[in-house]
Amino acid sequence: MKVTESFRISWRAITGHKLRSGLTTLGIIIGVGSVIVFMVLGGAFEQNIAQEIEEGNDEPGMWVHTQQADSGFGDSPFVRAKFFTDSDVAALESIDTVEFVAPSARFPVAQLTHDGHQRTGGFAVEATTPERLEGDVVEGDTFAAEDEIVLSKEATDLVEGGLSVGDEVEISFDGAGSGTFTVVGIVEPTSTGGNSLVPTAGYVSLSNYETTIETPDGNQERAYRDLIVAAESSEVLDQAQQDTLEYLRSDSDAAQLKEDEHVLKAQTVDDAIDQVGDIVDQLTVFIGGIAGISLVVGSIGIANIMIVSVTERTRDIGVMKAVGARKRDVIQLFLVESVILGAIGALLGVLVGLGFGYLGVSVIGWPMVLPTDWILIAVFIGVTVGVLSGLYPAWRGAKVDPIEALRHE
């Protein structure tokens, strides 16, 4: 029996029970649909983060920080304590492949007041040096004195009436006192503030940064939670990363100040993108498991309907056998039917998933990424589910005794 023939006959059987067939494929539609939605969202998320990380880092460099030692499960948390000293900064800067080292010294802002108008939290101020200020000063000048601040362009409308060069602002920091600053310039930042989710509202002199620590040599030095280490060029980035890690792990103050279970890391942009990918991959396994359960439920649904279908068509099977159908023809017929159900479920699931996924990413404003490989996997799974759930019913159909079937009233 030709496969095209079984498609024609099976298709009749399926369209003969449209509602029933539709409900049967629902489990597969939901299972495949949820996977595709997640893959669209996950892919968009990954791409978006990658874009952002890349855009914010046109200079080759790495993020030096401390992390809990690998527990073996997922990602270890970051350590917030400050171990990188000014000596470390100087030592790293003396490495050939390193262009400069920018200690990150961010203060979360509790409140910003200007002219009686207030703005509460949600942003940070970075203490840095004028040379490290990543961006173009579009108005005024960069800071020179301790009480001067350069605002980022987006921060100029933080308070009612807006902020401009010459204004005085009073900033109270989260748990770190407060100060009055004169706005001396507006900067259009080229960096979105590294890996922080809190936007940087302005930049002040590093002399505002007061956290110190006693170095192993017995001196008091400023200490930082993390550093940006810029490489001379992207060609030497790998070398710079190696050199940096080598220094950090052997001679650095941080190596001696940190706790035993802490690990010093130097993460490049590529590492960061890989890490986001890893997180998405882990979620993928999780979602895959859930989808797997709904596919099992879906295939039980198909198997159930196929058994009903075989029972209902016992007489038809008898007729087909009487006019020359062999066992394998009957098996083929019912397998094709359940494969059609599974494949239709998978295809509809893909469409539904793409629809909802597209809706989701356009609402959030992420780029739409077509999960081509997952669409193929979904269709493959649909066909497989169809085959597996059709096997037993088809075998039951093949086993029908035509004499009994034709006696069926």
Added chain:
Amino acid sequence: MTSTGSVVESVEAGNATVSLGNVRRTYYLGEPVHALDGVSLDLPDGSFTAVMGPSGSGKSTLMNMVGCLDTPDEGTVHVEGRNVTALSGSERAQLRGTELGFIFQQFNLMPRLTAAENVTLPLVFNDAVDVDRRERAETLLSRVGLGDRLDHAPPELSGGQRQRVAIARALVNEPSLVLADEPTGNLDTGTGAEIMDIFAELHAAGRTILMVTHERHIAEHAERIVHLVDGQIQEIEQLDSGAHTGGSQ
């Protein structure tokens, strides 16, 4: 195809489309039921045989045996020179698909296929036959007077029309042997007579026919009547070969 009127058992197997030799078929439901109890019967090429007998006498069992749907517990069955008991299930299916045509009391059409598709259903399972199915269905349905009903589904046809579709289906593979179990059982007398006219044409065209019926006037269209009682042939009644032309008006 002429009726010799001689003793049927004397016909040599080579000239017979079907040859049953001392066939036994026993069902065990508590007590053994001998559905067929030592039946020997030859169906010569082109013969038209009717089977009559009380309910439960083994008529359908005999039919299934000749139709290669069933195999005997004892004895031999030859169809078209093939030893049916030695064939595998799928070989028997192929034999049915190529050499036999079935007509049932309940018509047994596939409800979701059109008349034309029902007619050509046996060809679906027979890859070897490569013909224009539509044309074949049209020819056959026209021959049974349904040339204008090709695309009707069985539920849209009357009982007599359905049985004509079933007859067309039984002929689609050019079978050497046509088997009919109570072909007029679900039809009124007039419609039944029309169906028997078609059988007369088939017989005239040289097909071997075996037909079960419990109606004497239907059986009289045949050349001879096999009387079954309790799974045994009680009598083979030879009819005047011209009788059916007179009996069917």
